Amino acid sequence: MSDFLLTQIINYGAPILGAIVFIGAMGAPFPATVIVIAVGAFCKQGFLSWYTTGLVALVCVVMGDSLSYAMGYYVREPVLRRFGKSERWAQAESTFNRWGVMSVLLTRFLITGLAVPVNLIAGTSNFPFRKFFLYDLLGEAIWVFGYGGLGYLFGTQWELIGAFISNFGSLTLGLVILLAGIILAIRWLRSR
Amino acid sequence: MNTSSNPRKRALVIGLILVGSIIVGIFGLRTIRAFREFRGHRPPPPSAAEEIETDVSLIRDWMTIPYISKMYLVPPRILFKALEIPEHKNKEKSLRQLNEEYYPQAKGIVLEKVKATILANPPQPMPTVPDTPVVP
Numbered sequence: 658m659s660d661f662l663l664t665q666i667i668n669y670g671a672p673i674l675g676a677i678v679f680i681g682a683m684g685a686p687f688p689a690t691v692i693v694i695a696v697g698a699f700c701k702q703g704f705l706s707w708y709t710t711g712l713v714a715l716v717c718v719v720m721g722d723s724l725s726y727a728m729g730y731y732v733r734e735p736v737l738r739r740f741g742k743s744e745r746w747a748q749a750e751s752t753f754n755r756w757g758v759m760s761v762l763l764t765r766f767l768i769t770g771l772a773v774p775v776n777l778i779a780g781t782s783n784f785p786f787r788k789f790f791l792y793d794l795l796g797e798a799i800w801v802f803g804y805g806g807l808g809y810l811f812g813t814q815w816e817l818i819g820a821f822i823s824n825f826g827s828l829t830l831g832l833v834i835l836l837a838g839i840i841l842a843i844r845w846l847r848s849r
Numbered sequence: 850m851n852t853s854s855n856p857r858k859r860a861l862v863i864g865l866i867l868v869g870s871i872i873v874g875i876f877g878l879r880t881i882r883a884f885r886e887f888r889g890h891r892p893p894p895p896s897a898a899e900e901i902e903t904d905v906s907l908i909r910d911w912m913t914i915p916y917i918s919k920m921y922l923v924p925p926r927i928l929f930k931a932l933e934i935p936e937h938k939n940k941e942k943s944l945r946q947l948n949e950e951y952y953p954q955a956k957g958i959v960l961e962k963v964k965a966t967i968l969a970n971p972p973q974p975m976p977t978v979p980d981t982p983v984v985p
Contacts, residue, residue: 660911664943667916702920813907813920817890821883827876835869841862 659688663695671710675717682721683728684773690804690826691819697808698815707809714801715794722776722793729780736781750782757784758792765796766803770830903972905964910945910957917944917963922972931966932959 665673674696681687693714700707740746753760757779764772779789804822808815902920914936918925929936934951942950948959 660909660943660945663911664913664941664946667913668941704916704919811890813902813904814890817883817887821880821887824876824879824883828873828880831869831872831876833869834865835873838862838865838867838869841858842866845859845862 671713675713679717679721682718683725691823693804694808694815694819697805701809701812718797725776726780729777733781753782761792762796766800768829911943921967923970
């Protein structure tokens with residue numbers, strides 16, 4: 658998949674990258690981080706202009722995130738009809754509002770595997786869109802220019818850093834899942 | 850949450866720990882391996898940006914002939930001629946696609962031929978188009 662996408666990027670440039678990150682932000686399982694690193698290397702080699710490509714990628718990924726937030730927002734009514742009156746729903750909503758900023762920011766560039774669920778939850782739990790947009794923009798700017806910058810720095814050796822960052826991203830996702838399990842297990846043991 | 854009284858919640862806790870541990874195990878090892886490979890390399894110095902790439906081991910089968918041509922400063926017509934493939938309609942195809950289309954019986958032959966051609970042809974300055982028209 659990533660080989661095919663890389664070929665299309667060197668053929669058609671920033672618009673294809675924009676489409677990839679836009680669709681990826683809505684949940685398609687594209688290796689977007691590795692692609693952004695590769696694009697940084699293409700910019701260094703002079704195939705793409707870094708500012709146009711960076712801007713297109715940033716605008717498209719933020720649009721994709723906003724759309725997945727909107728999807729969450731528009732399913733809010735049926736979700737509320739099902740869970741709205743429960744105490745747990747209110748608790749979950751208040752927990753997300755407390756940790757939402759951190760969740761949105763960190764899932765943009767560190768735990769990217771959780772970005773789409775966080776967008777949907779943010780929309781469903783009525784997390785303020787302005788706040789979501791601001792931290793989404795900040796996090797995605799770090800993702801695009803940070804990882805793209807690494808690709809630019811390493812040039813033709815981008816595959817080395819790409820492999821490391823891709824695996825590290827999955828490792829952090831695993832750690833988050835494990836941590837969630839441990840926290841729930843501790844609560845379980847305490848309640849016994 | 851009283852998990853002890855709810856088998857579904859207990860299964861969730863065990864599932865999270867199990868799935869989390871598996872992911873941490875697999876990707877932890879892969880991260881360490883990738884870090885070891887990456888540790889020995891440093892970003893090339895800024896001056897190297899202007900240098901011509903000569904390491905053919907960096908060629909991959911997702912690359913296209915025009916891309917490789919620009920990367921190694923070898924004119925595309927030389928590469929197409931070496932592959933015995935017409936340039937027309939093949940500029941946007943990857944080496945893998947060219948291989949599947951023109952050499953379906955010989956897997957990887959296009960990649961090897963491109964590498965050999967680049968090694969046999971030292972980099973040549975590519976014709977550049979001036980930014981502004983030249984006034985005679």
